[in-house]
Amino acid sequence: MRADRLVATLLFLQERGRVTVPEVAAELEVSQRTARRDLEALAASGIPVYSQRGRGGGWSLVGGARTNLTGLTAEEIRALFLITGPLSATPELRTALRKLVRALPSTLRPQAEAATRAGVVDATDWSRNAVTADAVHRSALQAAVVDGIRVRLGYAGPGKPAGERTVDPLGLVAKAGVDYLVAGTESGLRTFRLSRVTSVEPTGEPVVRPPDFDLGTAWRALSEAFQDGMYAVTARARVRPDTLGLLQRFLGGRVRVGGPLPDGWTEVWVAGPAAKALAGHLAGLGAGVEVLEPPEVRQWLARIGAELTDTYPGEDPPAPPGP
CATH class of the missing domain: 1.10.10.10 (Winged helix-like DNA-binding domain superfamily/Winged helix DNA-binding domain)
Structure with a gap:
């Protein structure tokens, strides 16, 4: 200090x-x-x-006397400060940026200060709280990555009780407001969502780093494998015109739009990780989407519909508001 x-x-x-x-x-x-x-x-x-x-x-x-920072062009300085807007900057980053501004040659300093005010990076999804459980263990994992220390990680997978495993922290990745740890395990490289981490305990042992490891390359390989799982099942369906936009907002790139049908609806192909999961996503759109194939997605939709009818017998939705 x-x-x-x-x-x-x-x-x-x-x-x-x-x-x-x-x-x-x-x-x-x-x-x-x-x-x-x-x-x-x-x-x-x-x-x-x-x-x-x-x-x-x-x-x-x-x-x-001067102690100027050298080696950065005006374009590089502007790019650096543009991606670290005030909302995205942590207190430590803001302190570092303040020192960096002062170290710049006087002719470049105004551009850098203006760039910090020119934009804001907010990667948090609207559906998530601004402050999440991610932050609780982020600092400990960052330190483990930088110091190269193996940790005992408490982790609760989706629908599973928390367990503990020893991992080699190799890097942190932020994707669309969600933070992930990339770590080496007995089964190879794995990703761990920080919001599901329950504890971090350094072991004092050095990290075993794969030869020629590159975080960007590793993340692309892991995310591609995950994305392949998200496209394991594809359903062909017909969508009502007033529902197509909503379907695309819900499922984004997992929707491929075909041509219009004679009845005015639109043919689409929708991908998902499994028949049950895909049916669950589409069920929320009600009669605005009709799955044509495969049969297992239709069967899961029928089952979901029957379960909802049993749970809410004879209950009609509220009427839409009047003009």
Whole structure:
């Protein structure tokens, strides 16, 4: 923490040219005593920092000494700050960006500051809470990935009680507002949804990393296998015009639209991981969708309909609101 403060103090000096102890204390949210000690430490370490007493005095860098960040083009800087908008930035990231802005050459600094205000990245799905269980164990898993430490992971799969397994954390992936851990297991590479993690306990043992492991390549292979499972069953159906848009919003890329039918409906093909799951998705659209094949999806729809009729006998839906 002291080293971070010293770097931040130096960059603040670089930005302002001359600063006072109260200004440094307010900027770094420390006491004036701590701010003064940090300035004195910079001077004692050989950095050309000097103080001047009296009106208009303060602390300055001798000769306007600079410690600029180099190697980034204007386009690279703009891209970096555009993808880290205020809503997406964690407190740690905001601190890092503030230091980075100060380290930039003065000619590039206004563009970087403007880029941070130009957009917001919010990957959270509307159907999920803004604060989820993901955050509870994210920091521990991030540390395990960075430090290369194997962990005992408590995990509750869908519809299963929580169990514990030892895994090698290799990376974290965020997809559409959902965080996943990519880890090595006895059965090979696996993904674990962070919202289902119940505990993280470092073992102190080093991670066993596959040779030539690349997180992006591994994630693409794992997600392709998952996506193949999502398309295991395909149903051919006819959809009423007023339901087609809703079906596409519900199932997105799993819907392939064909041509119009003589009765005004539209032919579609809808994919799902299994007949039962696909029937469950389509049942919510009622009579707006009729599955033509395969028979097992139709059978599951009939069963769902019978179960709903038994559960809600003789109950009609409310009438639509009047004009």
